Amino acid sequence: MAFLEINALRKRFGAVEILKGIDLSLEKGGFLVLVGPSGCGKSTLLNTIAGLESISSGEIRIDGHVINDLHPSKRDIAMVFQSYALYPNMSVAQNMSFGMEMRGVPKPQRDKAVADVAKTLQIEHLLKRRPSQLSGGQRQRVAMGRALVRQPRVFLFDEPLSNLDAKLRVDMRVEIKRLHQQTKTTVVYVTHDQIEAMTLATRIAVLKDGELQQVGTPYEVYNSPANLFVADFMGSPSMNLLEGKVAHADGAVRIVLARTGDAEPIVMPAPSSADPSKLRDGGAVILGIRPEAVSDSESVDRNSKSVATFDALVDVVEPAGSDTFVVTSIAGKEVTARMRADADVRVGRIHAFAFNLDKAVLFDPATTRRI
Amino acid sequence: MSAADLATAAPSREPARHSNLTRVVIYGLLLFFAFIYLVPLVVMVMTSLKPLDEVTGGNMFALPHAPTIEPWVKAWGEARIGVSDTAGIKGYFWNSIKMVVPAVLISTLLGALNGYVLTKWRFAGHKLVFGMMLFACFIPFQSVIIPMAVILGMLGQIGASLEDLTGFSFGFGNSTVNLVIVHVVYGLGFTTLFFRNYYEAFPTELVKAAMIDGAGFFQIFRRVLLPNSAPIFIVTVIYQFTNIWNDFLFGSTFAAGDQSPMTVALNNLVNTSTGVVEYNVNMAAAIIAAAPTLFVYIVAGRYFVRGLMAGAVKG
Numbered sequence: 001m002a003f004l005e006i007n008a009l010r011k012r013f014g015a016v017e018i019l020k021g022i023d024l025s026l027e028k029g030g031f032l033v034l035v036g037p038s039g040c041g042k043s044t045l046l047n048t049i050a051g052l053e054s055i056s057s058g059e060i061r062i063d064g065h066v067i068n069d070l071h072p073s074k075r076d077i078a079m080v081f082q083s084y085a086l087y088p089n090m091s092v093a094q095n096m097s098f099g100m101e102m103r104g105v106p107k108p109q110r111d112k113a114v115a116d117v118a119k120t121l122q123i124e125h126l127l128k129r130r131p132s133q134l135s136g137g138q139r140q141r142v143a144m145g146r147a148l149v150r151q152p153r154v155f156l157f158d159e160p161l162s163n164l165d166a167k168l169r170v171d172m173r174v175e176i177k178r179l180h181q182q183t184k185t186t187v188v189y190v191t192h193d194q195i196e197a198m199t200l201a202t203r204i205a206v207l208k209d210g211e212l213q214q215v216g217t218p219y220e221v222y223n224s225p226a227n228l229f230v231a232d233f234m235g236s237p238s239m240n241l242l243e244g245k246v247a248h249a250d251g252a253v254r255i256v257l258a259r260t261g262d263a264e265p266i267v268m269p270a271p272s273s274a275d276p277s278k279l280r281d282g283g284a285v286i287l288g289i290r291p292e293a294v295s296d297s298e299s300v301d302r303n304s305k306s307v308a309t310f311d312a313l314v315d316v317v318e319p320a321g322s323d324t325f326v327v328t329s330i331a332g333k334e335v336t337a338r339m340r341a342d343a344d345v346r347v348g349r350i351h352a353f354a355f356n357l358d359k360a361v362l363f364d365p366a367t368t369r370r371i
Numbered sequence: 372m373s374a375a376d377l378a379t380a381a382p383s384r385e386p387a388r389h390s391n392l393t394r395v396v397i398y399g400l401l402l403f404f405a406f407i408y409l410v411p412l413v414v415m416v417m418t419s420l421k422p423l424d425e426v427t428g429g430n431m432f433a434l435p436h437a438p439t440i441e442p443w444v445k446a447w448g449e450a451r452i453g454v455s456d457t458a459g460i461k462g463y464f465w466n467s468i469k470m471v472v473p474a475v476l477i478s479t480l481l482g483a484l485n486g487y488v489l490t491k492w493r494f495a496g497h498k499l500v501f502g503m504m505l506f507a508c509f510i511p512f513q514s515v516i517i518p519m520a521v522i523l524g525m526l527g528q529i530g531a532s533l534e535d536l537t538g539f540s541f542g543f544g545n546s547t548v549n550l551v552i553v554h555v556v557y558g559l560g561f562t563t564l565f566f567r568n569y570y571e572a573f574p575t576e577l578v579k580a581a582m583i584d585g586a587g588f589f590q591i592f593r594r595v596l597l598p599n600s601a602p603i604f605i606v607t608v609i610y611q612f613t614n615i616w617n618d619f620l621f622g623s624t625f626a627a628g629d630q631s632p633m634t635v636a637l638n639n640l641v642n643t644s645t646g647v648v649e650y651n652v653n654m655a656a657a658i659i660a661a662a663p664t665l666f667v668y669i670v671a672g673r674y675f676v677r678g679l680m681a682g683a684v685k686g
Contacts, residue, residue, distance in 0.1 A: 050579075050583060051583075052579050052582065052583075071582075072579075072582045072583045073582060073583060073584065073585035073586075077583065078583065079579070079580065079583050081576045081579070081580060082576070083574060083576050085574065085576035085577050085579065085580040087577060087580075087581070087594075087595055087599075088599055089595075089598035089599050098581075098584050098586075098594075099583070099584035099585055102584050102585035102586050102590065103585050146580075
């Protein structure tokens with residue numbers, strides 16, 4: 001049975017429904033990342049798990065027990081806030097032991113727990129300082145220490161890295177991942193950064209307008225997005241989405257991408273990920289293909305079973321150091337290809353591109369769902 | 372850079388001379404106004420240090436020929452106040468202290484509690500409640516004297532009944548207690564306003580963190596909010612102390628005779644219609660009456676401006 005379960009959770013503020021029936025579950029020791037654009041309800045969902053917001057209907061269970069109406073302090077959770085929310089009048093050690101003090105844990109025990117966690121997080125030398133005397137990264141560590149020290153059943157993180165600069169953010173991301181692997185705690189983590197979501201999660205839940213779009217492992221969400229929103233939201237640069245038509249010919253199902261002017265349309269076999277029975281002859285589809293599945297024809301993945309090649313004019317070349325992103329267009333739609341850093345591509349030239357169709361997915365433009 | 376280069380860089384002195392002139396004007400004006408403000412105080416201090424014949428016979432601005440602290444001693448412990456038998460203003464000074472200290476502390480703490488609830492434990496209608504409390508800041512005190520007198524009269528009756536029953540009035544009907552009640556009630560509007568605006572800018576995440584840590588309503592207030600409220604606390608204390616100490620209207624209306632606060636006693640001393648007017652004693656008494664507020668300003672004044680700004684900008 002799942003450790004954290006959320007069933008048909010709804011949250012209304014007056015007439016506005018913020019969460020429209022969320023069903024989620026997470027196994028013990030799992031790392032669930034709630035990701036979505038701002039205003040999608042992910043922080044509200046986290047606050048309802050914490051008990052800082054009441055819920056309108058539905059059920060939240062931890063370890064089989066319904067915790068809907070329990071006070072935050074009775075839920076055995078700990079939370080790391082975006083602003084860290086360290087008590088400015090207390091030292092680091094006092095900040096970390098405040099929760100235990102409120103629960104009546106004897107002082108020797110508190111001191112030992114603080115010392116242990118401080119050692120894990122390498123903040124022993126900071127214990128006597130005030131939060132105002134710490135750098136951003138140190139505050140972040142202390143905030144995590146305060147959560148860790150109580151050994152709660154569930155950790156909640158509310159965009160904990162968004163106040164840090166880019167380099168520190170990457171460092172702390174690794175730190176959080178390492179900490180999770182060491183402590184094997186159950187974590188619910190909110191972020192709007194899809195890279196954080198991909199790197200940290202064992203499960204990702206993508207939210208939009210208070211509705212779950214997809215729940216799955218990072219691999220599933222990235223490679224088999226449930227709909228156009230998830231396809232577009234996850235991944236950077238985002239997935240190429242191209243309008244095409246289904247054509248049945250000679251007993252095979254093909255996808256045709258029209259091109260502007262008198263250029264020949266690109267005809268390719270339907271990607272194996274799509275269900276052929278749903279591909280009507282002449283029906284409109286949207287082809288989704290990640291930039292890394294678009295390359296120059298010679299460096300295409302040799303194991304791929306299905307490849308479509310075509311020539312196109314190079315519009316923009318973006319060398320990113322490790323890779324070079326090449327932008328071209330098909331029927332006015334931009335297509336980004338990820339090529340080797342040393343690929344010989346020049347702006348204004350015609351270049352041969354290859355789609356690795358093993359990695360492509362099809363969407364129904366009417367429902368936006370994956371076929 | 373060579374010496375020649377430095378010499379050519381000299382024209383930058385021109386605006387400096389200009390700003391010197393501005394500075395002279397600014398400091399001149401400041402000194403002028405400081406002089407105007409200080410003259411009365413200087414005259415008071417000098418007069419209070421002169422014997423009476425020197426005051427009546429001499430120039431107001433002349434330095435004392437034979438300085439004496441006799442008027443101070445007399446004002447503090449011997450002067451007759453109105454028709455009372457109490458000698459000196461010392462009794463009234465302590466009356467004021469006994470009134471001011473509890474009134475300031477209670478109104479400040481209640482204001483802090485109100486601000487805490489109005490920002491961190493919002494309830495339906497919190498805006499209306501705050502609006503009405505704000506409105507209390509604009510009520511002219513003269514208009515509430517009669518209703519207040521009626522209420523205090525009722526409290527006095529309760530006190531009398533309690534005294535009949537138990538032999539102890541529990542403070543009901545006592546003039547000093549009455550004044551504390553009045554000042555707490557009419558100070559609440561201001562103290563709530565100050566603390567609400569301060570706590571509005573206080574990070575709510577801290578309160579949430581404390582909730583998750585298991586702290587209750589009052590624990591959050593005492594352990595998280597209050598320790599971080601020093602600036603606004605000082606502002607409120609100075610504001611309330613000054614207002615309550617200087618109050619004359621309520622003091623003269625709701626307290627009588629020996630229980631009057633300092634301000635009323637000073638008035639009775641100065642406005643006496645019998646005997647010779649002892650200006651030197653009056654001046655000494657007036658300075659004693661003003662001393663506590665001065666003291667509070669000097670000790671905590673720098674926080675006043677700082678705290679007021681903090682509240683204003685963030686709130």
